Amino acid sequence: MDATSARANDKIQEIIAELIDKPGALLPILHEIQHVFGYIPAQAIPRIGDALKQTAAEIHGVISFYRHFHTSKGGSHRVEICRAEACQARGARALESHAKQALQVDYHQTTADRNISLDPVYCLGNCACGPNIRIDDDIIGRVSPEKFDRLVDGLNTVSLQIR
Amino acid sequence: MTTTIYIPRDTTTLSLDGELVATNLAIAAARTNTDIKLIRNGSRGMFWLEPLLEVQTDQGRIAFGPVQPEDIDSLFAADFANPKFDSHSAQQHPLYLGLTEEIPYLKKQQRLSFARAGVIDPVDIDDYIKHDGFKGLAKSLQLSAQGIVDEIKDSGLRGRGGAAFPTGIKWQTVLNCPPQQKYIVCNADEGDSGTFADRLLMEADPLSLVEGMTIAALAVGATQGYIYLRSEYPQAHIILNQAIANAYANNFLGDNLCGSDRSFHLEVRLGAGAYICGEETSLLESLEGKRGLVRSKPPLPAIEGLFGQPTVVNNVLSFGAVPHILSDGAKVYADYGMGRSKGTLPFQIAGNVNRGGLVELAFGTSLQDLLDDFAQGTASTRPMHSIQVGGPLGAYLTPEQWQTPLDYESFAAIGAVLGHGGIVVFDDTVDLAEQASFSMEFCVEESCGKCTPCRIGSVRGGEGIEKIRNGENPEQNLELLDDLCETMIDMSMCAMGGMTPFPVQSAMKAYRAQLSDQQQSVKGH
Numbered sequence: 138m139d140a141t142s143a144r145a146n147d148k149i150q151e152i153i154a155e156l157i158d159k160p161g162a163l164l165p166i167l168h169e170i171q172h173v174f175g176y177i178p179a180q181a182i183p184r185i186g187d188a189l190k191q192t193a194a195e196i197h198g199v200i201s202f203y204r205h206f207h208t209s210k211g212g213s214h215r216v217e218i219c220r221a222e223a224c225q226a227r228g229a230r231a232l233e234s235h236a237k238q239a240l241q242v243d244y245h246q247t248t249a250d251r252n253i254s255l256d257p258v259y260c261l262g263n264c265a266c267g268p269n270i271r272i273d274d275d276i277i278g279r280v281s282p283e284k285f286d287r288l289v290d291g292l293n294t295v296s297l298q299i300r
Numbered sequence: 301m302t303t304t305i306y307i308p309r310d311t312t313t314l315s316l317d318g319e320l321v322a323t324n325l326a327i328a329a330a331r332t333n334t335d336i337k338l339i340r341n342g343s344r345g346m347f348w349l350e351p352l353l354e355v356q357t358d359q360g361r362i363a364f365g366p367v368q369p370e371d372i373d374s375l376f377a378a379d380f381a382n383p384k385f386d387s388h389s390a391q392q393h394p395l396y397l398g399l400t401e402e403i404p405y406l407k408k409q410q411r412l413s414f415a416r417a418g419v420i421d422p423v424d425i426d427d428y429i430k431h432d433g434f435k436g437l438a439k440s441l442q443l444s445a446q447g448i449v450d451e452i453k454d455s456g457l458r459g460r461g462g463a464a465f466p467t468g469i470k471w472q473t474v475l476n477c478p479p480q481q482k483y484i485v486c487n488a489d490e491g492d493s494g495t496f497a498d499r500l501l502m503e504a505d506p507l508s509l510v511e512g513m514t515i516a517a518l519a520v521g522a523t524q525g526y527i528y529l530r531s532e533y534p535q536a537h538i539i540l541n542q543a544i545a546n547a548y549a550n551n552f553l554g555d556n557l558c559g560s561d562r563s564f565h566l567e568v569r570l571g572a573g574a575y576i577c578g579e580e581t582s583l584l585e586s587l588e589g590k591r592g593l594v595r596s597k598p599p600l601p602a603i604e605g606l607f608g609q610p611t612v613v614n615n616v617l618s619f620g621a622v623p624h625i626l627s628d629g630a631k632v633y634a635d636y637g638m639g640r641s642k643g644t645l646p647f648q649i650a651g652n653v654n655r656g657g658l659v660e661l662a663f664g665t666s667l668q669d670l671l672d673d674f675a676q677g678t679a680s681t682r683p684m685h686s687i688q689v690g691g692p693l694g695a696y697l698t699p700e701q702w703q704t705p706l707d708y709e710s711f712a713a714i715g716a717v718l719g720h721g722g723i724v725v726f727d728d729t730v731d732l733a734e735q736a737s738f739s740m741e742f743c744v745e746e747s748c749g750k751c752t753p754c755r756i757g758s759v760r761g762g763e764g765i766e767k768i769r770n771g772e773n774p775e776q777n778l779e780l781l782d783d784l785c786e787t788m789i790d791m792s793m794c795a796m797g798g799m800t801p802f803p804v805q806s807a808m809k810a811y812r813a814q815l816s817d818q819q820q821s822v823k824g825h
Binding site: 160161162163164165167168189198199202203204205206221222223224225226227258259260261262263264265266267269271274275276277278279 | 314347350495572586650651652688726727
């Protein structure tokens with residue numbers, strides 16, 4: 138959902154109301170908001186704070202602690218490259234530099250066409266089949282630079298609807 | 301006649317086009333009017349063979365692998381879905397592997413915790429029961445709380461997350477707290493590079509985790525449990541939630557468990573990409589909805605844990621071992637292993653190897669034997685050079701140390717850790733100073749920031765290693781680095797800062813040896 142849309146604030150309140158009764162509700166709320174909007178929109182922070190009787194600074198403090206949460210809109214797809222040792226042993230360092238070169242971005246940046254955000258990740262638990270990357274919710278193993286290019290091509294292909 | 305075919309749906313299989321294999325199989329079966337029943341099991345843990353396709357025959361399950369989407373047509377042409385074991389055309393297929401159970405990689409293992417992995421449909425309650433599931437729970441419902449704790453104590457089970465603390469003693473502490481709200485928390489924040497045993501269990505046999513946690517709840521008098529799962533495991537999340545829903549629907553979770561007067565409720569909570577939340581007190585903070593800052597101990601989580609209440613926090617594999625201990629008896633479990641390291645440990649062979657996967661064996665095998673018997677050399681075909689055991693906080697071991705028996709005490713004796721059993725192999729192209737530098741960088745990235753030796757020490761350590769690599773006063777800087785490492789070991793609040801020096805110092809030691817070899821060979825010329 139677009140965070141600037143008229144319904145966005147209602148949706149945020151709806152998510153908060155649904156999860157607030159869980160013990161330790163903050164992480165479940167943040168996960169759900171990010172799931173719906175793709176990131177945690179700024180207007181959500183004081184609303185969560187009000188519901189949990191915490192300050193906006195406290196909520197922000199939690200969000201900023203966790204790598205998984207984002208406070209700005211990323212690309213249409215999130216690509217994470219595993220930097221951990223088991224993938225390093227299978228060529229992850231070369232893949233990292235290839236990916237940055239191919240996408241013309243560094244980690245924590247989004248491509249100029251706003252299609253792909255590139256992030257590091259520390260272990261996807263597929264350590265016998267590295268180098269591994271994650272594209273949105275899919276984990277992909279044995280990613281050579283060539284395979285990376287093919288996968289990115291797939292993300293850049295816009296499906297045309299023929300009327 | 302319907303032929304039953306298995307294709308896993310675990311992360312590894314899906315990461316290697318397993319979904320497309322399953323789709324192509326279904327399409328081809330429809331096109332050829334072949335009557336099949338497709339079961340999406342978990343992985344057997346032989347990852348080099350994934351996607352591993354199995355066919356149920358009259359003699360047992362036969363395997364084909366690794367199957368790629370384009371192999372499906374040739375498999376059908378070979379009449380692979382023939383329930384007769386001695387179908388000649390199927391045996392001629394290049395991907396034919398024979399009976400799955402006879403594949404040496406699997407046959408040589410001692411599978412207790414992973415006995416059902418890859419065998420059953422992970423979320424099917426009936427299949428789980430058919431394979432001895434819920435026997436431990438049934439037994440526990442007949443025992444007193446103390447009776448259950450005594451079984452766990454007698455088994456010698458030690459926490460499988462890495463710290464190896466005796467599980468029975470932890471449970472006893474929680475049991476001894478007066479009746480009040482108590483919690484069972486499963487640490488499924490398996491962040492160590494080179495480890496995937498927790499994930500494999502959660503994706504292949506999640507009900508054993510549910511059962512183990514339920515037994516723990518009966519033992520200590522808890523009614524609520526949480527599985528704290530890392531967000532990097534989306535597939536495990538899906539499968540766990542399905543398994544839990546099915547357990548609720550069949551009265552293996554919820555109120556009046558199995559018709560008794562006991563209750564246990566269980567929920568999966570997602571982490572959010574913080575390695576430190578694998579540390580149990582940081583995990584509890586995170587579950588409470590806070591920054592994952594490490595707490596000081598005491599108080600122990602067993603006494604003041606989640607929301608200040610008595611809490612059992614155990615690793616996935618510790619809970620996973622519990623049903624077997626209860627159903628077959630503590631002694632059967634304790635008969636495996638050596639010394640104070642009882643039972644089995646699932647070793648995870650990872651990194652630059654030909655045959656990576658999960659190998660469950662009794663403690664005591666040497667690293668060298670494990671590699672010889674299972675890994676089959678490096679994927680790059682270059683010589684193995686160094687091996688990091690026990691995750692990113694574990695030491696790098698060079699060949700002269702590979703004879704060390706794989707048990708907690710023997711590893712501690714050489715300044716290394718067995719941790720969660722992850723084994724990451726590097727070939728001779730590894731730059732160990734670069735690895736040491738990465739270990740510090742990882743600590744900078746993942747430190748919770750609460751204590752200075754970890755937060756600042758890792759930054760200064762990284763700078764020091766860079767200077768050494770650049771040849772700036774290497775001797776003095778090495779001395780400084782050693783001094784800093786000692787401070788981190790002695791003064792950090794938890795293992796993050798306290799163990800980061802293990803990989804750093806071991807890698808730097810090997811790097812210096814490499815350097816002096818090179819210098820001598822230069823002098824020799």
